[in-house]
Amino acid sequence: MANPWTVFKHDGFSFIGGLHDRKAVKDRRIDAWDIREDDVIITTFPKSGTTWMLRLVSEMYPDLHWQLKPTNLAARPCYFYEDADLLSGIYAVHVKAVQTTLHEMPSPRLMYCHAPVEFFHSAWRENSTRCKVIYITRNPKDVCVSMFHYLNSDRKNWTWDEFVTRFVNGDVIFGPWTNHVIGWKRFGIEDGVLHVKYEDMKTDLKSVILKISQFLSRPIDEDQLNRALKRSCFRSMKEAGDDVNLMPCRDENSWWAGGPSFRNGRVGDWKSHFTVSQNEMFDQRISEIMKENCTKLTYE
Ligand code: A3P
Numbered sequence: 342m343a344n345p346w347t348v349f350k351h352d353g354f355s356f357i358g359g360l361h362d363r364k365a366v367k368d369r370r371i372d373a374w375d376i377r378e379d380d381v382i383i384t385t386f387p388k389s390g391t392t393w394m395l396r397l398v399s400e401m402y403p404d405l406h407w408q409l410k411p412t413n414l415a416a417r418p419c420y421f422y423e424d425a426d427l428l429s430g431i432y433a434v435h436v437k438a439v440q441t442t443l444h445e446m447p448s449p450r451l452m453y454c455h456a457p458v459e460f461f462h463s464a465w466r467e468n469s470t471r472c473k474v475i476y477i478t479r480n481p482k483d484v485c486v487s488m489f490h491y492l493n494s495d496r497k498n499w500t501w502d503e504f505v506t507r508f509v510n511g512d513v514i515f516g517p518w519t520n521h522v523i524g525w526k527r528f529g530i531e532d533g534v535l536h537v538k539y540e541d542m543k544t545d546l547k548s549v550i551l552k553i554s555q556f557l558s559r560p561i562d563e564d565q566l567n568r569a570l571k572r573s574c575f576r577s578m579k580e581a582g583d584d585v586n587l588m589p590c591r592d593e594n595s596w597w598a599g600g601p602s603f604r605n606g607r608v609g610d611w612k613s614h615f616t617v618s619q620n621e622m623f624d625q626r627i628s629e630i631m632k633e634n635c636t637k638l639t640y641e
Pocket of ligand 1: 385386387388389390391392393483486487488490573574575576578602603604605606607610
């Protein structure tokens with residue numbers, strides 16, 4: 342079998358042979374998605390707090406009983422690329438098993454994706470239909486560490502040094518990180534996009550929840566707020582394990598089982614991984630680009 346981790350590029354972004362269907366990426370089949378105005382979509386560069394945000398947003402819709410359980414796709418947020426067939430392999434197994442598609446799902450739908458904005462629905466980019474999009478940015482050093490542990494857990498594909506170089510060169514899934522973040526930053530609240538920083542969620546989750554509730558026009562009372570804070574803290578989510586984990590099927594036949602989804606959820610964990618020279622390289626190649634693009638990142 343060809344190495345499933347082989348990266349292939351399309352329009353400057355990296356996709357992974359074992360996960361992404363080349364033809365679907367090339368045809369941008371992600372555009373098959375039918376946008377509805379009450380759709381809520383969480384978009385992130387992977388490992389930026391997607392699962393956490395899904396948990397928070399589901400707390401805003403208690404009446405819908407959205408569950409993040411892998412066993413019942415109809416009742417859990419779904420990947421919109423499942424329907425668009427952008428991903429194959431472990432995700433497709435799940436879709437076939439439950440036989441449901443995005444089109445069949447009742448409104449409002451909660452979804453997530455990791456697509457660069459260039460691959461996001463063209464109708465959305467052209468401003469014809471709007472839905473609510475929440476984009477999370479996490480500092481890229483912690484993203485790099487989180488991704489390394491996640492991807493490298495069962496097969497040791499890369500050394501840490503190799504992985505940092507890959508990350509900086511954009512040769513990781515959905516990389517380069519800089520283009521992903523800068524691309525999405527072009528769209529703001531007037532386009533229906535709320536930008537949230539992972540680090541702000543860590544320091545003042547209450548304010549972030551209130552901001553989201555306002556953005557989604559879903560007022561929450563004190564009880565709901567406290568419940569959301571309790572249910573979305575790192576410990577509760579880790580304890581809930583597979584009930585809130587997005588990895589749909591850890592199928593024994595899959596070529597990759599996925600690493601820890603709730604590792605330690607820290608800001609600044611990169612400090613225990615990066616050497617001085619890796620850090621300098623990272624700063625020169627990534628932090629400088631972000632400064633030029635007026636994006637202030639929080640590293641600790
Ligand atoms: P670490 O690997 O650094 O621990 P995603 O859901 O986009 O894959 O992001 C995964 C990262 O978010 C992991 O980071 C995970 O621990 C962290 N995370 C998940 N839930 C969290 C929570 N409730 N609080 C803080 N971090 C959380």
